[in-house]
Amino acid sequence: MYEIQSQDGFTYKSTSISEIWDKLFEAVQIARRAHGLTALPEGQLKEMAGVQMLGLKTNAIRYLLEQLPGVEKCTQYSPLYHKKQAGLGGPGVGVGGGNGMGMNGGFASHGSSEYADYFEDLQENPHGTARCEPYSSRSEYDMFSWLASRHRKQPMPIVAQNIDDTIIPRRGSGSNLPMAMRYRTLKESSKESVGVYRSHIHGRGLFCNRDIEAGEMVIEYAGELIRSTLTDKRERYYDSRGIGCYMFKIDENFVVDATMRGNAARFINHSCEPNCYSKVVDILGHKHIIIFALRRIVQGEELTYDYKFPFEDVKIPCSCGSKKCRKYLN
Numbered sequence: 001m002y003e004i005q006s007q008d009g010f011t012y013k014s015t016s017i018s019e020i021w022d023k024l025f026e027a028v029q030i031a032r033r034a035h036g037l038t039a040l041p042e043g044q045l046k047e048m049a050g051v052q053m054l055g056l057k058t059n060a061i062r063y064l065l066e067q068l069p070g071v072e073k074c075t076q077y078s079p080l081y082h083k084k085q086a087g088l089g090g091p092g093v094g095v096g097g098g099n100g101m102g103m104n105g106g107f108a109s110h111g112s113s114e115y116a117d118y119f120e121d122l123q124e125n126p127h128g129t130a131r132c133e134p135y136s137s138r139s140e141y142d143m144f145s146w147l148a149s150r151h152r153k154q155p156m157p158i159v160a161q162n163i164d165d166t167i168i169p170r171r172g173s174g175s176n177l178p179m180a181m182r183y184r185t186l187k188e189s190s191k192e193s194v195g196v197y198r199s200h201i202h203g204r205g206l207f208c209n210r211d212i213e214a215g216e217m218v219i220e221y222a223g224e225l226i227r228s229t230l231t232d233k234r235e236r237y238y239d240s241r242g243i244g245c246y247m248f249k250i251d252e253n254f255v256v257d258a259t260m261r262g263n264a265a266r267f268i269n270h271s272c273e274p275n276c277y278s279k280v281v282d283i284l285g286h287k288h289i290i291i292f293a294l295r296r297i298v299q300g301e302e303l304t305y306d307y308k309f310p311f312e313d314v315k316i317p318c319s320c321g322s323k324k325c326r327k328y329l330n
């Protein structure tokens with residue numbers, strides 16, 4: 001569906017681009033008459049609107065446009081620069097000389113079926129053009145939005161493991177070691193054992209790159225330790241700047257603010273049936289929020305814990321997808 005809108009808000013929609021052009025020409029003629037100008041002959045008007053107005057008489061622009069995928073479909077146009085060379089399968093080539101951008105020129109036919117197939121496979125933008133796409137709420141301040149890219153390769157989930165006679169030393173959870181000792185190696189080990197990728201639950205999520213044993217320390221929820229009294233002010237500030245706010249309450253007095261100085265743990269999503277849990281641990285007199293594995297977690301699984309948000313009237317729908325889902329986060 002194509003759509004044009006006049007300055008006074010009138011919109012005209014059609015699935016036919018030629019109908020849209022006709023409407024556009026009609027509107028230009030009306031506007032010219034309204035300004036005491038004579039109506040232009042249709043040919044000249046089309047030439048103006050479709051060619052000059054769009055800068056298509058500028059050779060540099062034509063040179064670029066002729067390379068666009070899909071140019072093949074402009075059957076009325078004869079390319080000037082990127083002509084097809086017989087037998088070539090790539091885009092942007094054409095046989096026959098170009099004779100300008102006139103509406104009545106002919107786009108010479110292309111012999112290669114490979115070439116045609118290439119364009120057959122081209123996906124049309126569901127919104128018509130990229131410029132008509134709805135605004136997606138990607139914040140300019142969210143410098144980690146690329147982590148949710150579908151092009152980032154996630155660790156392959158291991159479905160079944162070969163069990164043979166080879167004795168493979170299994171990594172223990174280390175749960176018999178003192179917390180301080182386990183904590184000492186956590187920062188380094190978590191860099192390797194977890195990664196942030198696009199999540200089916202919400203935005204980005206944390207996934208494990210290797211199997212994790214039940215009871216293992218997975219990652220610390222790192223950030224800036226701030227007093228609880230500061231949280232409202234900071235939240236307002238982050239909101240006003242469109243910055244996603246990541247905070248974790250330690251107790252009545254302290255909160256870890258991971259918004260500006262956090263690590264990957266801030267991307268852990270909630271699940272009503274989680275595979276991890278969070279615990280505030282005292283290590284050498286300092287409180288730390290540590291995420292532990294609740295059960296054995298296999299490579300590729302998304303790590304989740306129960307946010308245990310307090311009940312509120314304004315609900316946050318839950319998309320954890322578990323059988324035991326409580327439907328809301330709060």
Ligand SMILES: C[S@@+](CC[C@H](N)C(=O)[O-])C[C@H]1O[C@@H](n2cnc3c(N)ncnc32)[C@H](O)[C@@H]1O
Pocket residue numbers: 199201202203204205244246266267268269270271317318319320329
């Ligand atoms: C700490 S962030 C988690 C990371 C987040 N997915 C991201 O990409 O920034 C917490 C926010 O993620 C969303 N979220 C986490 N778990 C969710 C779930 N199970 N269902 C719906 N939204 C969830 C909520 O908006 C929540 O306030």
